[in-house]
Amino acid sequence: MRKLIYGISVSLDGYINDRDGNIDWTDPDEELHQFHNDRYRDIDIALHGRRLYELMADFWPHVPEDEGPIMREFGELWTSKSKYVFSRTLTEVEWNSTLISENAVDVVRKLKSEGDGVMEVGGANLAASLIPHDLIDEYQLFVAPIILGGGTPMFPSLDKRIPLRLVETRNFNTVLMQRYVVGDQ
Structure with missing residues (x-):
């Protein structure tokens, strides 16, 4: 069965963007x-909501030459990666x-069951539709040292707890990466 990762940059107070969407x-x-380039290389399928897809499609296929090799490499990775875009x-x-345009929960269940490998969901709204259905296997948070005070929350309100186990932390100059797998053992 495919593993589904929800990986995203998040403020210290839990938002993926500020009140203006920045x-x-x-x-x-x-x-x-x-x-990010190295981890994205290991992802077989990327799942995007409309907003994330439009943001990514606006820039990554057209990375200017002066942006440098790391950004150009990500552009090549993103354009070649198999992506499912959920939008009505x-x-x-x-x-x-x-x-x-179908129900994301049903489609993701099917994608998970159709093979091995790794999928990643990008975007808080799409992830929020999957989290209550126990479809996320791993959370990768890239916690930035900023308090936004509002915006789009990384996690939706839930009717139940989801036990997680911290399996990795890594300090970068700009963020603290925390990797959690679902389950308490």
Whole structure:
């Protein structure tokens, strides 16, 4: 069965963007960007909601030459990666993407059961639809030293607890990475 990871940059107070939707505080330095490139290389399928897909598709296929090799490499990785884009408003997607307008929970269950490997969900809203159904196997938080005081929360309100086990921490110059697997053992 495929493993599903929810990996995202998050403020110390738990938001993935500020009240205006800005994520400018998440810009990684070279060390962190290379780490993201390396981990993204191991992902077989990327799951995006509409907003994240539009943000990514607006920049990564067209990385300017002066951005440097690490950013250009991520652009190549992102455009070649198999992606499922969940949206009821988009009519087409590009860059090795498949548009899904069906129920995300059902589609992700099916994708998980169809093989091995790793999938990653990007975007808090799409992840919020999957978390209550126990579809996330691992959480990778890149905690930035900033308090935003509001914005889009990383986690939805839940009717139950989800026990996690901390399996890795790593200090970067700009964030603290925390990796948790689901389960209390």
